[in-house]
Amino acid sequence: MKKRTFLKGAAAAVALPLAMTGPAFAQEKTKVGFIYVGPINDGGWTQHHHESAMKMVEEIGEDKVEMVYQESVPEGPDAERAMTQMALGGADIIFTTSFGYMDPTINVAAKFPDVNFEHATGYKTADNVSAYSARFYEGRAVMGTIAGHMTKSNVLGYIASVPIPEVVRGINSAYIHAKKVNPDVEMKIIWLYTWMDPAKEADAARTLIEQGADVIFQHTDSTAPLAAAQNAGNVIGFGQAGDMSEYAPSPRVSSIIDNWAPYYVSRVKATMDGTWESHSVWEGINTGMVGIGDITDAVPAEVKAEAEAMRDAISAGEYHPFTGPLKKQDGSDWLAEGEVADDGTLAGMNFYVEGLTGEIPQ
């Protein structure tokens, strides 16, 4: 059993006489907490964290771990309270699954040095705070390859969410690989400033289709764009966050799946046997954190084979989606022939590659 310290320091000792001794009950199970930004059935980001969490419990065993969660936690002071509450309630490891939880996680972690924290998609770490994130751009490279082959109008539509590096990486990766197999493609991008707003997503998809796009990428989480693609006919799209297989075999021809379960299992196990250490990881197709959903028969066999070959090459580490020669949008050189982008540049990516039109909103 662990002893917890809360708000170390003299002032805290006066204000909080109770806290130092730790809970008096015996604790056999490892308690795992999850803080979610949306409802657990949002069909997107939060749902897949929650499903991965439940898989983790199933795999390790309900007799060994207990899972608690809180959904729809606003980013900011409410998140800090939710985390503190879990730590006080005896959680041994807490996963905070949204970028906006970064500073609150660091704050709370400082008060509970014996609790392990895992923050998704951020860049700050501490002795008891790890950062984990997925290389979704690897998946976008595969999707871009399929899109480049499949488009007949040579117009690709991209529904972008919030202008952050992760989304920009996705756009660049998809565009580079579509262009590679089809030099005539152009990409139209709509920024929605939201991760999930089905009505807006539907409108955006319809707009892109009306402007000639016959492939729709989405970095937003609802199935509304796929429904719009289906209504339009002859338009394809890709599942996002989840498989969205209810729209297979077409318009959904493949998908990028968030699969956090293997990571959750390994980190909870590390906590249980005391080998947990702070780290900052960025995992991709290789560990299964980024899954590529089944490529349906709507895609010709040779295209499917090419896409799968790329997936395997990325997974094996033989191919990096950002390999030179690549130029930035303004025509300046970025990567020389054969050069591979470093993670630092990718982490803060705030530019389009050459050929993309429009500007990243500032």
Added chain:
Amino acid sequence: MDLSAINPVLLVASLMVAATPILLAAIGELVVEKAGVLNLGVEGMMITGAICGFAVAVETGSPLMGFVGAAAGGAGLSLLFVALTQYALANQVASGLSLTLFGLGLSALIGQRYVGERPPPAQRLDLPVLSDLPVVGRILFSHDLMVYVGLALVVAVWAMLKFTRAGLILRAVGENHEAAHALGYKVRRIRILAILFGGACAGMGGAYISLLRVPQWVDGMTAGTGWIALALVVFASWKPGRVLLGAYLFGGVTVLQLNLQAAGLAIPVEYLSMSPYLITILVLVIMSSHRSGAPASLGRTFHASQ
């Protein structure tokens, strides 16, 4: 940038679709406000309608029944507002805000079973000759039924307010409830009917989003549409015809914004999204100098003993 990619015909057609939910909700709220009641719970009633409609459509397999269910759901929730404001004489602003909070929670509770479901598809109107006409066919004759229901409601409300005795009484109640009461009109009964009508319309507006525009159920999926509908009523200066105009303007700004982005035009999205509200304020100011403003009793509590 390639503005030629924007097809004006399709733009107008999509604008009509984007405008329909706010049009439905706003025309209902217009009647409520004409009766002198300010119900700020439109968002709550819309989201409740969205899930009730979705649930009924999924269970019965009929989108039409879905809209009936949505109207019932929206009106049902507005009964709470009736109880609070017409019987318990509670403040309308606070009651309306509470209604929205409650509706958002309730819809999410009901909706837990319907996440990931797909509703039965609704038919688009497809008239043999008319729908194939160039330009006009796409704009006027190839929408789903609810687009026309929305338009019909606008006409009906306009005619009711302008030509019928019921409309006259409704306006009298909204302008001066004491005088209306003294003339023997049943102020409370009229207001209750107006509130229920408003709830039903908001419910249908919500269901339009969950059943046709998206179609899918997601928690909180109306995402502030109800508040836009409230703005719209004001923008329209309580005139049905202008509600239609305003809905197309508000919807038009949304659709145009997306189109300009897709065409590669760098536009400050936030400032464009602000514009309908700024225009609304401007309209309010112009109107108030013409003394043709809000119903005089708007938001005031009425009790017969006063």
Added chain:
Amino acid sequence: MLKLEKRRQPSQVWAYLAPVVAVVATMVAGGLLFAFLGKDPLLAIRTIFWDPLFGEFAFYYRPQMLVKGAPLVLIAIGLSLGFRAGIWNIGAEGQYIMGAIAGAGVALAFYPLEAWWLFPLMVICGALGGCLWAMIPAALRVIFGTNEILVSLMLVYVAEQFLASVSLGLLKNPEGYGFPGSRNLQQYPSAHNAELIAGSGMHWGVVAALIAVIMAYILLNRHLLGFQIRLTGEAPRAARFAGVKPKQLVLLCMGLAGALAGMAGLFEVAGPSGRISIDFNAGYGFTAIIVAFLGRLHPVGILLAGLLMALTYIGGEIAQSSMGLSSSAIQVFQGMLLFFLLMVDVLTNYRLKLAKAETA
């Protein structure tokens, strides 16, 4: 048939009894809801109402109630003055946002300068930001007679869009790897609205809220202006004879409400929240309207109502993580509480009577 009859005097008994009746009714109705959802109703009610105050970790939750309740009380006090005078500012959410942006903007402009005067300057700018934003509907009403309910509401959306714009542009943290949102003011000592006593939850916003309660009480009961405010609300015509200048009163009440809301936003962004971000506003401005009415527009009532709301938020969160109740169930429960509180209020001013026929 039941009928309401207006009391000559508001009932003192019911004024105190009504909130208790409402809370009990909510417990019953909420208990039924929780039971229907397959949770232990007694445990849920206890978790929501008892645990934050007297449970094992109450030492943490009690201060948190201050953190959560302070902005609500501060905003609601400002709003209540206007509401009493029949001036309907429902745009506090926008004023809260603009106050936060103005105050944080000043701090970020001076970053990384450390100076004692920075925080007071931020508070002033926060108050000014909110005040000026509220002055728009106030001025429009005074000059053109425009309806302030609707203008103030419209300005909330404008403020939200402006917030998105500055989070992505002007105030974006240059060292934030391109993520939207400003620097964290918690890491900028001169600008940080820290707890005055660690672990107590007391930050300047809580202090300001308490001062506002006291000042509002004195204003309403001991001051000519307070008398004018009350008179304008209760008998506008009489007020005019008594020398009240309605236009000045509108400007004053709206300006004061805006300033308090702006300060609440500043204290929040410089303290518990730390950053300007796209969804920085958490609806305090709207919730405060409800708080103002729950507190019957009385300063002490508002204080209690703010704490009650904070209690249900915090208790609701505990019930979520410890009992697995969904956030939507908690939302419905809060909605019920508001309904019951608003509903029983009628008994203070009216009595129920049996009547033969409906007359209304």
